[in-house]
Amino acid sequence: VDESGITLNEIALRAGTTVPTVSKVLNGRSDVSDAMRERVLALVEQSGYTRPARRARAPISGGTIDLVISGVEGSWANHALSGVEAAAAAADLDVIVTVAGKDRSDWVGRLLARRSSGAVLALVSATPRQLATLRGAGIPVVLLDPTSGPTPGVPSVGAANRAGGSAAAEHLLELGHTSIAVIGGRPDHAYSQARIDGFRSALERAGVALPEERIAHADWRRASAADATMHLLETRHPPTAIFACSDTMALGVYEACTVRGVAIPHELSVVGFDDLPEAKWVTPPLTTIRQPVTEMAAAALRMLLRLRTDRSQDTPREELATSVVTRSSTASPDGKSPRDG
Amino acid sequence: VDESGITLNEIALRAGTTVPTVSKVLNGRSDVSDAMRERVLALVEQSGYTRPARRARAPISGGTIDLVISGVEGSWANHALSGVEAAAAAADLDVIVTVAGKDRSDWVGRLLARRSSGAVLALVSATPRQLATLRGAGIPVVLLDPTSGPTPGVPSVGAANRAGGSAAAEHLLELGHTSIAVIGGRPDHAYSQARIDGFRSALERAGVALPEERIAHADWRRASAADATMHLLETRHPPTAIFACSDTMALGVYEACTVRGVAIPHELSVVGFDDLPEAKWVTPPLTTIRQPVTEMAAAALRMLLRLRTDRSQDTPREELATSVVTRSSTASPDGKSPRDG
DNA sequence: TTGTATGCGTTATCAT
DNA sequence: ATGATAACGCATACAA
Numbered sequence: 001v002d003e004s005g006i007t008l009n010e011i012a013l014r015a016g017t018t019v020p021t022v023s024k025v026l027n028g029r030s031d032v033s034d035a036m037r038e039r040v041l042a043l044v045e046q047s048g049y050t051r052p053a054r055r056a057r058a059p060i061s062g063g064t065i066d067l068v069i070s071g072v073e074g075s076w077a078n079h080a081l082s083g084v085e086a087a088a089a090a091a092d093l094d095v096i097v098t099v100a101g102k103d104r105s106d107w108v109g110r111l112l113a114r115r116s117s118g119a120v121l122a123l124v125s126a127t128p129r130q131l132a133t134l135r136g137a138g139i140p141v142v143l144l145d146p147t148s149g150p151t152p153g154v155p156s157v158g159a160a161n162r163a164g165g166s167a168a169a170e171h172l173l174e175l176g177h178t179s180i181a182v183i184g185g186r187p188d189h190a191y192s193q194a195r196i197d198g199f200r201s202a203l204e205r206a207g208v209a210l211p212e213e214r215i216a217h218a219d220w221r222r223a224s225a226a227d228a229t230m231h232l233l234e235t236r237h238p239p240t241a242i243f244a245c246s247d248t249m250a251l252g253v254y255e256a257c258t259v260r261g262v263a264i265p266h267e268l269s270v271v272g273f274d275d276l277p278e279a280k281w282v283t284p285p286l287t288t289i290r291q292p293v294t295e296m297a298a299a300a301l302r303m304l305l306r307l308r309t310d311r312s313q314d315t316p317r318e319e320l321a322t323s324v325v326t327r328s329s330t331a332s333p334d335g336k337s338p339r340d341g
Numbered sequence: 342v343d344e345s346g347i348t349l350n351e352i353a354l355r356a357g358t359t360v361p362t363v364s365k366v367l368n369g370r371s372d373v374s375d376a377m378r379e380r381v382l383a384l385v386e387q388s389g390y391t392r393p394a395r396r397a398r399a400p401i402s403g404g405t406i407d408l409v410i411s412g413v414e415g416s417w418a419n420h421a422l423s424g425v426e427a428a429a430a431a432a433d434l435d436v437i438v439t440v441a442g443k444d445r446s447d448w449v450g451r452l453l454a455r456r457s458s459g460a461v462l463a464l465v466s467a468t469p470r471q472l473a474t475l476r477g478a479g480i481p482v483v484l485l486d487p488t489s490g491p492t493p494g495v496p497s498v499g500a501a502n503r504a505g506g507s508a509a510a511e512h513l514l515e516l517g518h519t520s521i522a523v524i525g526g527r528p529d530h531a532y533s534q535a536r537i538d539g540f541r542s543a544l545e546r547a548g549v550a551l552p553e554e555r556i557a558h559a560d561w562r563r564a565s566a567a568d569a570t571m572h573l574l575e576t577r578h579p580p581t582a583i584f585a586c587s588d589t590m591a592l593g594v595y596e597a598c599t600v601r602g603v604a605i606p607h608e609l610s611v612v613g614f615d616d617l618p619e620a621k622w623v624t625p626p627l628t629t630i631r632q633p634v635t636e637m638a639a640a641a642l643r644m645l646l647r648l649r650t651d652r653s654q655d656t657p658r659e660e661l662a663t664s665v666v667t668r669s670s671t672a673s674p675d676g677k678s679p680r681d682g
Numbered sequence: 683t684t685g686t687a688t689g690c691g692t693t694a695t696c697a698t
Numbered sequence: 699a700t701g702a703t704a705a706c707g708c709a710t711a712c713a714a
Binding site: 007008009019020022023024026027029051 | 684685686687688
C-alpha cells in the first residue's frame with residue numbers, strides 16, 4: 001500500500017521530536033510551536049510523505065477569509081455577502097468584511113497585518129500596485145464582477161454580461177420591436193460595454209439597426225438615465241423600447257416617462273438589468289435581466305479556496321449565466337401585452 | 342482586586358483535572374475531549390469565573406471585532422451590518438461576520454479559537470451557558486435587540502419598543518380612532534409584549550379601552566396575521582384601526598383586507614412596526630414605526646469598544662428612540678385623509 | 683502488529 | 699509568590 005516507506009516516526013526522528021507532535025502538525029492542532037511546525041512541514045515536504053488514504057480528513061477549521069467590498073449597504077452587497085458567507089460556512093470559515101472606500105484606502109495593509117489567507121474583491125477597483133503587493137505576500141485573490149474587465153493574470157468571476165445583453169435584445173425582438181434604444185453605464189466600465197455589445201449584436205443578427213444616436217451613456221445613476229430618456233423621447237422617431245443597463249437606470253426611465261406622460265409598457269417597453277428588489281415593487285413591475293449575484297459570490301469564494309491550496313493553477317475565469325425575468329414593463333409595440341401575442 | 346477568588350485551579354480540582362486543561366478549554370484549543378470541555382464549562386458557568394483583566398492578549402486576527410448574527414440575508418441584517426461596520430471603521434477595525442444558525446451552532450468555539458476581542462450578538466439567542474463561557478474567556482459581548490428581553494448582567498442595545506407602541510397609539514388617537522385592535526408577535530418575545538404594553542397604556546391614558554378580544558397574537562408571520570385579521574373583522578363591531586407589531590404582519594393585514602374587500606385606509610387604518618423597505622412600496626404605502634437599526638447597531642459596537650477597555654462598568658443598556666413614519670395606510674375613521682382634519 | 687490520532691498531564695515560561 | 703499560558707511527550711485508543 002505504502003511504497004515510499006516514509007512514516008511519521010521517521011519524520012519525528014529527523015525533526016528531533018516524537019510521533020504525536022508530527023501528527024498534530026499534520027492535523028492543524030493547536031499545541032505546536034511555529035518553529036516546530038515549520039521544521040516538520042519542511043521534512044514532510046522533502047520526504048514526500050503522503051498520508052495513508054483513510055476516510056475523508058476532517059476540514060482544518062477555525063479560519064477566516066476576507067471579503068473586500070466597497071460598501072455593505074444595498075442589495076448587491078447583501079447578496080454578495082450572502083453568497084460568500086454560504087460558501088465560507090461550507091468550509092467552516094468566517095468572513096471578515098473589509099470595506100475599501102474613500103476613507104478606508106489602506107485595505108491592503110490591513111490584509112497583510114492580519115496575514116489574510118485569501119480575499120474576494122467585490123466591486124473594488126484594485127490598482128496594479130495593490131494586486132502586486134498581495135501576490136508578493138502570497139495572499140490569493142479573486143475578483144468579483146470587476147468593473148474594469150477581466151484583469152490579466154487575476155482570477156475572477158463575473159456575470160455573462162454579453163449574453164445578458166443579447167437576451168434583452170431577443171426578448172424585445174420577440175415582442176416585435178424594431179425601434180430600440182439602449183442606455184449604458186459609464187463607457188469605461190467593461191461590463192457596461194459588454195451588455196451593450198451583446199445587445200447590439202443580437203439586434204444586428206436579426207437585421208435590426210442600432211444607430212449611434214440610439215445609444216446613450218448615463219453614469220449608472222437614476223437622474224442621468226432620466227435625462228438621457230428625455231433626449232431619446234424628443235427625437236423625431238422615438239424608440240418603442242429601451243434597454244437600460246441597470247435597474248437603477250431603468251427607474252430613471254420610469255421617471256422620465258411619468259414626467260412626459262408616456263405609458264409603460266403600452267407606449268414604451270423597458271428592460272432593466274440586475275433584478276434589484278425594487279424591480280418587482282415598482283409600477284409596472286420591471287422586466288429585467290437577473291444577475292445571479294449570490295451564486296457568483298459563492299463561486300468566487302470556492303475559486304479562492306481552490307487557489308489557496310493549489311497555486312499552480314493558471315488564472316481562472318468563471319462567468320455565470322443571467323436570466324430574463326419577464327414582468328409587466330414590456331409589451332408588443334402595438335400595445336398588446338406580451339402574453340396576448 | 343479579585344473578590345470572588347475563583348481560579349482555574351479551583352475549577353480544575355472540581356473537574357478532576359489540571360490547570361492547563363481548563364486553560365485550554367477557555368482558549369478554544371483543540372486538545373480537549375468533548376466530555377472534559379463540557380464538565381469544565383459547566384463549572385465555569387456555575388462558579389461565575391471571570392478571567393482576570395490583564396492587558397488584552399493579541400487576537401489571532403488583529404484589528405477585528407465579531408458580529409454574530411443569525412443570518413446575513415434581508416434588510417434587518419443589512420442595516421445591522423451597516424451600522425456595526427460604520428462604527429468599526431471609525432475605530433479602524435474590520436468586522437468578522439459569524440453566522441450562528443441551526444447548522445452553525447458552535448459559534449462560541451470559533452470566537453474562542455480566534456481569541457475574539459469582543460462580539461456584538463445580533464438577533465442571536467445565546468444560552469446562559471454560552472454567555473458564561475464568553476465571560477470566562479474574557480470576551481466582552483453586547484446584545485443587539487435581544488428577543489427575550491434585557492438579559493440580566495449582559496450589556497445590550499434595543500429599540501424603545503414601549504415608546505414605539507405608544508407612538509402608534511397616539512397617531513391613531515389623533516386621527517380620531519376609538520375602536521382599535523392590535524396584532525402582536527410571539528407572546529414570549531419581550532419586545533412584542535413591550536410594543537403591546539406601550540400601545541395599550543397610551544390608549545388607556547386617553548380613556549380608550551383595549552379589551553382582550555382585540556389583542557391577537559400571530560407569530561410574526563404574514564399568514565398568521567392575515568388569519569388574525571379575518572377574526573378581528575368578523576366580530577360584531579370590527580375595529581377601524583389595527584396596529585400590527587411588525588411590517589411583515591401588517592402585510593398580512595393587507596392580505597386579509599384584499600380578500601374581504603376592505604379598503605385601506607378608508608375602512609381600516611393600518612400601522613406597522615420596523616419600516617422595512619417594502620413598507621414604502623406596497624399599496625397604499627404603509628404608515629409604520631421606524632426602528633433605527635443602523636444606529637442601534639452602531640451604538641452596540643461603540644458600547645462594545647467601551648467595555649473592551651473599561652470592564653469595571655456595570656451592565657449598560659441603551660434604548661434608541663423610534664419614530665412614526667406617516668404614509669397612506671392611516672386615515673380618520675370617517676374616511677378622511679390624515680391631513681384633512 | 684505497526685502506523686496514526688487524541689486526550690491530558692508535565693514542565694517550562696510568562697505576567698503580575 | 700501566584701495565576702495563567704505554551705509546547706511537548708506519554709499513554710492510550712483506534713485502524714489496517
